[in-house]
Amino acid sequence: MALSTAPGPPPPGLSAAKIVAYLHGPEPYLLIPDPTPGTHQALVRWLQGRQAVAGPVVARTDAGASLRWARTLLALTPQWPGTAGELLFVEDHLAKVVLFQDPLLAGHLSAKWLGRLSDMTPRQRERMEQTLLAWLEGGGAAEAAQLLRIHPQTVRYRLRKLERIFGGSLRTPQARFEILLALKIHGMAAECARLRHRAEELPARAASEPRRDARSIGR
Template sequence: MDSLTLTDGRREPVRRRSAEPAGRPVLRDRPRAVQAVALTVSPGPPPPGLSAAKVVAYLHGPEPYLLIPDPAPGMHRTLVRWLQGRSAVVGPVVARADAGASLRWARTLLALTPQRPGSTGEILFVEDHLAKVVLLQDPLLAGHLSAKWLARLQDMTPTQQTRMEQTLLAWLEGGGATGAALLLRIHPQTVRYRLRKLERLFGSSLRTSQARFEILLALKIHGMAAECARLRHRAEELPSRQASGPRQDIRPIGP
């Protein structure tokens, strides 16, 4: 794997080749803080703002990324200008020893937001999607928690499931039948009718704080996973010819 120090635009070999696969990105200097950026493609030549910051880039593997040492306050604007039109996720600023965690979180969010081939990319910040990353960074465990509670609705039709999930979520977030009715814009009596059905399915679990908390997480996970699935489906719907071939406006860095 190659690395690139953006201060001079020259490609140099990584000395510790085992660091990247183990999740510990290599930094030649010893900054106090680091911010990782997960990329989908290698961007073009860096602007002066990035060069001055001594950003280190790893652009020649299947998952290119940047490491920004001690990011300055204006670094976000510089990144947005440089990566315009390309998908990327900016991780949070962390201590140097936690650079791998910042990169892992950025890659998690990048995987959860698939882009349609040929479409204009989007730059996301993990700080704006912390709940999604926390809940979905372990898909298997998240799916297990969701199935633990929501499998009780599996004998219903899809429409009934959706109504019950919406009612249960509104009840948990609204603090009762009246609050749920306001959130759903339906009559409180309709909410109470649905809640009686839910009580038969969930039993005494709805009366314990721990179970209510887990059910709320399960509903949030289910909703986020469904949205990710919709995004992925839309991305896959485009004709394959739009997804084939390199983007003409993207140039690799280096010779």
């Protein structure tokens, strides 16, 4: 289990579960045997107010891999100041963790394909990426139009432009698979960036709001 910040000493109920806690240094973590429901509840109470990610249960020799996956997801999760932490599970976000195990390689894959749209305006690029994703996921222009709630002819027009940009790649299964991954990586990275930006704005927004004492309430 990867932790955003170190908690205090574990309560007696958790000590009995033989939890190994490394709470010093910039990346605190826990090693926990396959948790029972009671252990899970005690963990949530102990870690309240801290962001934490639990890796999947693996053989002892693979514990380092489970922790690495947990840290990957923790790095993608924005830390919300002043809010209670949340216990996340890698098992619920496997695709995201797989795509971002090597952020540099993921970014290279995204740039390899989506960089071809760099000459467009941000709005044009967004429309093309949405159309391409809907087409790849839906399996055809009619299905993409239904997903996007636009006219099929609009989808076909955009697809013709995309075919001029990507050439014969859109007819190659391997290229279509890589383009779909690139779109997924781009979308997840953009969403993480938006959430992180919102999290960073919270302290500044709270500081700028005028404080009201009890006497001013109701006036």
